[in-house]
Amino acid sequence: MSDILGRDKVKDELVSIILGKGTEKEKCPHVISLVGMGSMGKTTLAQLAFNHHEVKDHFEDRIWVCVSEPFDQCRVAKAIVEALGVHQALLKPFRDALKNCGSQSSRILVTTRKDKVAKMMESANTIKLEELSEEDCWLVFRKIAFSDKDPKQCEQLEVFGRQISKKCKGLPLAAKTLGSLMHFKKSIEEWKNVLDSNLWELEDVERGLFAPLLLSYFDLPSPLKRCFSYCAIFPKDHDFNVNELVHMWTAHGFVESMGNMEVEIMAREYFDNLVIRSFFQKYIYRYRMHDIVHDFAQSITKNECFIISSDIESKSNYNNARHLRLVIPEKTQFPVSIDNAKNLHTLIFFNQGGYNISNLFQNFRLLRVLTLECRMELPHIVENLVHLRYLNLFECNEGIGKLINLRHLVGKNFLIPRGIGRLISLRALRCFSISEEDSEGCKLGELKNLNHLQGNIEIRGLGNMVDVSEVENAQLKKKIHLREMLLSFKKGKDRGWQDYWVPNAVDPNDRRMERDVLVLNALEPPQELEQLDVNCYQGITMSPNWLMFLIKLKTVSICWATKLMSLPPLGKFPFLESLNIWHVCSLKKVGVEYFGIESKNKKEDIIFPNLKYLSFVSLEEWEEWIGIGGKEDADCITVMPHLQCLEIRGCRKLKSLPDFLRTIPLNKLEVAGCPIIKERCQRETGEDWHTISHIPIIDLKEHDIWEDYCRLRSPAPFTK
Missing domain, CATH: 3.40.50.300 (P-loop containing nucleotide triphosphate hydrolases)
Known part of the structure; x- marks a missing residue:
């Protein structure tokens, strides 16, 4: 707004x-x-x-x-x-x-x-802030309720609308909630029914806001009512992860299937519907529930949803409890009163006190959703939770292979045990880590039959791969519902971002560079991918045969590819919007190779037709950024016509900017930790000033905080 x-x-x-x-x-x-x-x-x-x-x-x-x-x-x-x-x-x-x-x-x-x-x-x-005036309250209500309605219809409904807006008592949230409700009402009779509802007679501490919320809530279809009320399990000011919420709804069977449509897709439509009806509000880049809306959700689920964050024994009766959020602080006793919650379907457990959770699963055998926000090994008894659909945890064991109804396995950086290939109902598998020791974890080939995977997946430890045929067995190309994929070639234990600062051990007899190239070629991700991240790759080149078929890519990131000598040809990808090149330490020259055109065969074309954001960070050896050649070439090739932001950080040896930048409608140029470029971009006097003078926002900084951090974190170079 x-x-x-x-x-x-x-x-x-x-x-x-x-x-x-x-x-x-x-x-x-x-x-x-x-x-x-x-x-x-x-x-x-x-x-x-x-x-x-x-x-x-x-x-x-x-x-x-x-x-x-x-x-x-x-x-x-x-x-x-x-x-x-x-x-x-x-x-x-x-x-x-x-x-x-x-x-x-x-x-x-x-x-x-x-x-x-x-x-x-x-x-x-x-x-x-005081209450809105009656007229302003009407304007807020009208803007939402009458959007997309015929002017003649609006004229007929206005008299009822003004009376309804008066009941908002000057509260913007009430006007917004009622406006969202009436947006879906088409007939005069429907509007009159809302106006004459007995719910207006309710009194509450929030000065009349619960009545509009109740009206809007009762107007929801039954599945959406269940989805909304379930949100009472989350605390106030919670930043909702839409995927997490959608997966939990589907785990409980709240979402009705429609034809061949996956219920996760339908669940996302449910969420969008609740946003339209003002039950969720978007704050910056996340969704939250207003405090009063959250209070309302808790009021309608007071016997089903509980949040316990203390060891003090509550007088509440947990016999009918269905959903529980449990936080055990350090040095506190476990509240034994929850043992009565035999019908529990959701357990979100934050264990800060070192409590042995094995006892929990003796009682809670009907669980469908289990989140363990604690670092402890999952007890083997969890394999008896046959109703479990959603599991979020830090540690994993082989018993997980018996949870054949599991749809969503969430968590990062844990070792996947053998037997996961049996979970053919899986829709979400956030992270698949390959062990350095073959006996510890499952093989990549166990992904073969998991063709219902959706959303995003991280495949870590690819640097540990020895058998390339095992990569082919995974048949990633058949996972057509995946949209985002991270491929990490870190060797040894790969815990993600924090391990990237530790360089891979270099063995003179190791054929790591050749093997990484073979593994990358064998991976063959699905053509429907929209985001691809490649980390810690040790090959000299990166041009797998399958790359040219990923034409739906919108975001590509290449990070910590320390041996890479040239960038892959990405310039012809029609939907690519964001390209990030970080810590590619051996790269010395960026030329026409990443345009996706042959240097001897330049013809009229558009290179990076939809690229909006381009980032180069910590390319320590980068010296040359070559453009498209002479004036003749510039006349027939258009480069990055929609680029909005260019970021260059920690590239201390880069000598100059390419001439084609002068034809790009950039909005912002950020340069930090690049002393030569900073000098050449000085206003009026710099040699590259004529290339960038049209850019509205030019931010030139002496130091790059990330460059300093890299220097701080990087250990001494490997020596034999």
Whole structure:
């Protein structure tokens, strides 16, 4: 939403305060507080200000952090650091940089329901949000309820609509919820039924908001009611992972199948429907449930959904409990009262106290969803959970091969045990790790019959592969429902990102480079892929035969390919939007080879026709970026006509930028840790200034924080 009805003056005032120049007399840090009761639109208003174009241009860094109950200073500090795009491991060296966030021009914007919080924060400015006027409330309601309706129909319904909007009592969330409900109502009779509903007589602490929510809830089809109420199992301010939620819904059978359509696809449509009806709201890049909507969900599931985060014995009766979120803090006792929850279907377990979870599964044999947010080995008794459909965990054992009804196996960096090939109902397998020791884990060929896999998969430990025929046995090309694939060639134990900084051991007698090329050629991913990431590949070239058939690719990333001498030919991919080349340490020249055209056969063509984002990071030996040749070639070849952002970081030896950049409608150029390029791009005086002078945003930095981090983390070179 680019604007907010009824709050224009407040929004302008807020943006003006945020942009105000600091003075020496001004408090530092400068705190601005938005105060108002729940559902008044505080967060929406703050989000509009946060994303305002003038605010974006004014501040180099903008951070959005949610402070939830109970308040945790460490969690908030960690969220601030991560929001700045810095890995957690950088927390200590980054502390000094954070001190500068309290500079005179910095601003802190706080939203709260309580005046005392604004006072406690020593706010320099406090803005109190009041209820919307009757007319503004009508405008919010009308904008949603009457969208896509015939003007004559709107005229007939207006008299009922105005009466309904009066019942919102000036609450923006109520107007939005009712507008979303009435959007689906076409006849006068339907509108009149809502207006005359007995639910309006309800009174509640949220000043009339539950009645609109109940009306909208009762209007949902039964499957959507079950899906919405299930969300009470999550805490307030939870950032919903749509895939996780969809998989849980399908595990419980909440989603009705339709023909040959996979229920996971139908479940995603359910989620979109709930978003349209304002049960979920999109905040920045994630979905959340408003606090009051969450309270409402808990009110309709108070005997089925429970969240326990203490060892204090509750007086609640768990006999009818279906869904439980259980957090066992350190040095606390396990609440034995939940042993009565014999009918439990969901268990989300955070074990911080070292509790032996084997006892849990003696009682909870009807589980369909199990999440274990704790580092412990899965007990063998789990193989008796024959109803289990969704499993999220850190450790795995061979008993998992007996869970033949399992549809979703979620978790990262655990070793896949043998027998997983029997789970032919699997729809989600997030990570498949190949062991260095052949006796420890299953072979890649066990993927052969798992042709229903959907979404994304990470295949790690490909550097441990010895038998190329085993790669062919996996038959990845038949996994036509996969859309994203990560291929990691890390040798030894591969725990993901944190292990990429540790170089592969180099054995003079090892034929690793040749083997990686053979393994890559044999993998043959499905042609429906939209994202492909290749990490730690040790081949000199990367041009597998199957690459040219992946024409639906939108994102490609090549990282830590330390021996790669040339980039693969990607320029002809019609839908490619993002290309990331990171830590390709041996690459010295980027030429026409990655355009996908032969240097001797240049003809009229469009290269990278839809590329929007291009990133080169830490290419330590990169010296030349060659363009398309002379003027004659430039006239017949169009390069990257839709590129919006070019990022070059930590490429200290790069000598110049290619001439074709002057014809690209770039919006932003970021250069950091590239001293030669920085000098050549200086305004008016730099040798490459004529190539980039048309770019609106040019950001030139002396140092690259990632380059410094690489230097910090990288161990000494391998020696024999």
